[in-house]
Amino acid sequence: MPAPVVIVSDVLPGDSIAALRSVCDVRHVDGRDRPALFAALPDADALIVRSGTRVDAEVLDRAPGLRVVARAGVGLDNVDTDTARARGITVLNAPDSNTVSVAELTVALIVSSVRHLTAGMRSLANGEWRRAELTGVELAGRTLGIVGYGRVGRQVARRLAAFDMHILVHDPYADTLGDDVHPTGLDELLTASDVVTLHLPKTPRTAGLIGARELSLMKPTAHLVNAARGGIVDETALHRALRDGRLAGAALDVFATEPPGTSPLLALPNVVAVPHLGASTHDAQLRAGQEVVRKVLAELTPVAVPAPTAV
Numbered sequence: 440m441p442a443p444v445v446i447v448s449d450v451l452p453g454d455s456i457a458a459l460r461s462v463c464d465v466r467h468v469d470g471r472d473r474p475a476l477f478a479a480l481p482d483a484d485a486l487i488v489r490s491g492t493r494v495d496a497e498v499l500d501r502a503p504g505l506r507v508v509a510r511a512g513v514g515l516d517n518v519d520t521d522t523a524r525a526r527g528i529t530v531l532n533a534p535d536s537n538t539v540s541v542a543e544l545t546v547a548l549i550v551s552s553v554r555h556l557t558a559g560m561r562s563l564a565n566g567e568w569r570r571a572e573l574t575g576v577e578l579a580g581r582t583l584g585i586v587g588y589g590r591v592g593r594q595v596a597r598r599l600a601a602f603d604m605h606i607l608v609h610d611p612y613a614d615t616l617g618d619d620v621h622p623t624g625l626d627e628l629l630t631a632s633d634v635v636t637l638h639l640p641k642t643p644r645t646a647g648l649i650g651a652r653e654l655s656l657m658k659p660t661a662h663l664v665n666a667a668r669g670g671i672v673d674e675t676a677l678h679r680a681l682r683d684g685r686l687a688g689a690a691l692d693v694f695a696t697e698p699p700g701t702s703p704l705l706a707l708p709n710v711v712a713v714p715h716l717g718a719s720t721h722d723a724q725l726r727a728g729q730e731v732v733r734k735v736l737a738e739l740t741p742v743a744v745p746a747p748t749a750v
């Protein structure tokens with residue numbers, strides 16, 4: 440029998456997929472190059488992606504033998520999971536692989552925003568020495584609002600508690616929150632927080648959750664951090680609020696469209712922006728690759744279960 444064909448369409452560490460090569464025919468394509476991806480799909484038994492490949496109905500149409508779509512990461516918003524499952528295709532991800540990396544990046548984004556690190560670096564690069572205008576605030580004693588209290592939200596809470604922040608949480612679906620955080624309605628959290636950080640999935644329900652009305656509830660001295668998904672925040676409303684001084688700062692790892700091109704947000708001095716780096720550590724990528732490889736192999740080459748012996 441020919442080896443199953445596995446298409447890897449985003450970059451993964453080579454050592455994480457080594458186990459795949461011994462059993463499968465592994466082929467690499469650039470998932471952003473749709474014609475190249477389409478050309479590879481007719482043979483595919485499995486497709487492994489990160490966030491760079493959009494797995495929509497058109498992709499699934501071109502892969503008649505596809506048995507598995509694997510997301511080397513958490514968010515499945517780039518995969519048409521309903522269509523895949525309706526066709527009997529298994530959709531899997533690596534939910535625990537990058538939690539710590541995203542939480543650590545979130546700490547960096549929060550500190551960068553409240554201490555004006557982007558503006559400071561830009562001013563130095565321009566030959567300026569602007570200290571007075573770049574006076575920030577301490578996090579200790581201030582309030583952090585966490586929207587989405589799952590894996591990442593909880594790790595962010597642990598880390599920011601060590602900065603002596605008071606922590607509010609909004610998550611209507613979380614089972615237990617713990618004694619050291621305060622469950623709060625979204626509007627109340629937005630009104631009371633000095634820093635709001637988003638850690639919820641993008642779904643049809645959460646797209647645009649933070650719009651002009653929600654931003655208007657935030658303190659003009661507050662900062663918004665988004666290392667979840669771009670479409671959760673209305674970027675036009677965010678740009679207006681930041682430009683007009685109705686919000687002090689924003690720190691963004693994710694954008695409604697990636698890459699964000701010439702988004703006007705990138706030109707604002709009170710925006711810290713990085714190119715979707717939350718999961719981009721060697722540690723997280725190795726874990727993500729290993730986890731999806733293990734799961735893909737289990738799907739493609741299930742271990743034969745021996746028939747029970749009569750007693």
Ligand SMILES: NC(=O)c1ccc[n+]([C@@H]2O[C@H](COP(=O)([O-])OP(=O)(O)OC[C@H]3O[C@@H](n4cnc5c(N)ncnc54)[C@H](O)[C@@H]3O)[C@@H](O)[C@H]2O)c1
Nearest residue numbers: 513514587588589590591610612638639640666667717718
């Ligand atoms: N920047 C990155 O590289 C990166 C990496 C990993 C994950 N992410 C994003 O972060 C999100 C969170 O990751 P996670 O591992 O913590 O997921 P998770 O599923 O463990 O947690 C998500 C939490 O959001 C909550 N939630 C859902 N809808 C909500 C709503 N309307 N209001 C408040 N809370 C709501 C859920 O109840 C859940 O507790 C992912 O869905 C993904 O989009 C980004």
Ligand SMILES: O=C(O)CC[C@@H](O)C(=O)O
Nearest residue numbers: 489490512513514718719
């Ligand atoms: O592919 C990536 O690195 C991003 C991963 C991240 O957004 C996720 O949802 O796991």
